[in-house]
Amino acid sequence: MRIVIIYGGLIWGLGVLHLQALLASFISDIPIYYAVIVVGGFVIYFSRRQPLQISVIGLRLNSMLFMIQIALFYMYTVLEPSWFYLFPALIFLAIEYERILLGRRLTLMDSQLEQYEEQKNQLNETFKTVRGERHDFLKHVSAIHFLLEKRKFDEAKDYLDELVEGYEETNLAIKGERGTVAGILHQMYKRAKKAGISIVYDIDLPVSSLPMTDHHLVTLLGNLLSNSIEACVEWQIHNNKQASITLQFYKRGGLYILICKNDSMKIPTEVLDELFKSYGNTTKAGEHEGLGTKLIHDVVEEYQGFLDFVYKNEEFMIKIKIPSIH
Structure with missing residues (x-):
């Protein structure tokens, strides 16, 4: 300053x-x-x-x-x-x-160098998670088999439910996705859960289906989810209850549609008016540079997409439409 x-x-x-x-x-x-x-x-x-x-x-x-x-x-x-x-x-x-x-x-x-470094760490972390789950898979099967042999069906069911829940967390992020995208989805999911935020991936087809380079796709997803998590953390502190994030992705006709919803504190009208138009506008308190929203806008514009956003009743929603042919 x-x-x-x-x-x-x-x-x-x-x-x-x-x-x-x-x-x-x-x-x-x-x-x-x-x-x-x-x-x-x-x-x-x-x-x-x-x-x-x-x-x-x-x-x-x-x-x-x-x-x-x-x-x-x-x-x-x-x-x-x-x-x-x-x-x-x-x-x-x-x-x-x-x-x-x-x-x-x-x-x-x-900022891009930091993103590349973060992507590398995310890929490494996701790879370690998958490798660890694969390494322990036979041990879990043996444990369940032992419980069934001893006719401890309730314990076997509880053990299996806990095991499936852990696998689902990883599977939600990596099924059908390219490595970089799986890495960002998995790490953002873990980050939200660690912050006590309810996060849901409602994805009809892999987000990697978007006709974008890995770099642009990670920039788009990373900034969308990171902004949502930070907004939710602020909202949770103020309201003293759990915030939620929903990421939806589907295809309708010739358009891929990506929607991100999250709880958010009240956003001033003057910030909303310029939010995705220039650098320096942010919905978050504290020392934030407001780069993320402009980077999202630049990626959408690069692929001739459409970006719309709505803030209503303490919920912020971004809807992005990308043509299937670039």
Whole structure:
């Protein structure tokens, strides 16, 4: 936060000087406070609308860009006051635009690297779970066989019910799914259960059927379910009762339909209006960057899909429709 404030102050000051020099070339004796108000308004507006990812660029590159922006003032000393003063001002804006774009790209790259690392861990964890269940399968069969031989039918039934429940948890996530998708579904299921959230996968066909790359599919599912879990955790703390998540997937005609519902705290109207349109909008409290909702929107748009969402009676629902042919 401190870095953003320092950065905003520097940009404000440099912008005022550039604008004042430009205005003074056309209007003599113009008060500097006009430039202060105009530049200040732009800085405040854009800083609230878009998160400023300045620190990710690094001190060295930021310092170099600032030095170039400051060096532009030399042009005002060698040029006669005229419309040529527009050039250093435009170069200043172009450098600033590139700085913001670079910060955003680097932030997204960092986020993707974290996702790749998380996917690897999820695959490893899912593989260990399946291998462990397979390794112990014959032991469980032997235990049930022993109970049946001893005519302990009730104990055998209880043992079998417990065993099936554990297998169903894994089977819900991995049946018919590609490895990466199975990994994200399995880990999100375990994460929700650990948080005390009721989670249901109502899936007619494998989610891997979606005509997407593994990377985009994991981004979509990971952000949908992660956002839902975090919203449910907040809702549970506030209401002191169990929250629920439902993930539905089916195909109707030429469309794949993915629906995610979850309990959620009240979402302000201004956040809902911009939720899937830009970065920095989030339904969660605390220090969240609001990247997830925009990433969901970008994936849906990439595959010419349709995204709709509804918030009603403390329930948030996202419906995504993806054409079967991309």
